[in-house]
Amino acid sequence: VFNRSEERYSIQGLIKKLMIIPSYHALFHELISILLKNNYVQMENDQLITLEKVEYIKEQLDNQPEQLLSLFPELNHFVHLLQTCVSAYPKILTGQESHMNVMFPNGRLDLVEKIYSDNTIADYYNDLLSHFIERYIQQRINLNNGLIHIMEVGAGTGSTTGFVL
Structure with missing residues (x-):
């Protein structure tokens, strides 16, 4: 589907043809x-x-990453993750592959670890968040005579926690 102009599909027909779950x-x-x-x-x-x-x-999808990376080489890990996810869409949308297994193959963080940490954007916001949390904790300690309870909630990569601690 979507190979040439003038193809016609109903949305429901397309969902059925592509076997979207x-x-x-x-x-x-x-x-x-x-x-x-x-x-x-x-x-x-x-x-x-x-x-x-x-x-x-297809030509645009094939050339776009190279063009983008020539302008912004620091986006290499983002582009690689995006290419991996987009190429897996057919299997994901039909239920043949789990989206989690695409992003975390065999439970590994290889594809996402440089997204969550060790990049300028994530590091900036993690640093900003850690300073905010530090100030907030100081205020709460002063209000509660030194007593504070902390509960961590996250996706499991620990990259933000590393900055906060």
């Missing part, structure tokens, strides 16, 4: 919205119609 119908609708907003498809009488621009989408 129900838990991903909302995401699929959002992906279609992105294609609509960017003029890859148009909606006409409950039919999605592919436009000429769709014929170049």
Whole structure:
């Protein structure tokens, strides 16, 4: 699907043809919205119609990472994660692969560890958060005669916790 202009599909027909599982119908609708907003498809009488621009989408997807990285090499880990996730969409949307296994293959953090830490953006916000938490704790200690309870809640990578501690 979506290989040439003038292809026509109903949304439900496309969901059936691509075997999208129900838990991903909302995401699929959002992906279609992105294609609509960017003029890859148009909606006409409950039919999605592919436009000429769709014929170049694969070429754009193949070239975009290289162009982006030539301008912003520090985004290397983000681009790699994005490419991994996008290439896994067909298996994820059909239930053949878990999204968690794509991002954390065999429970490993390899794909995401440089996203959560060791990059300028994450480090800046983690540092900012750690200073905020430090000031907040000082205020709470002063109000509660030195007594404070702390509970950590997180996704499990520990990158923000490392900054805070």
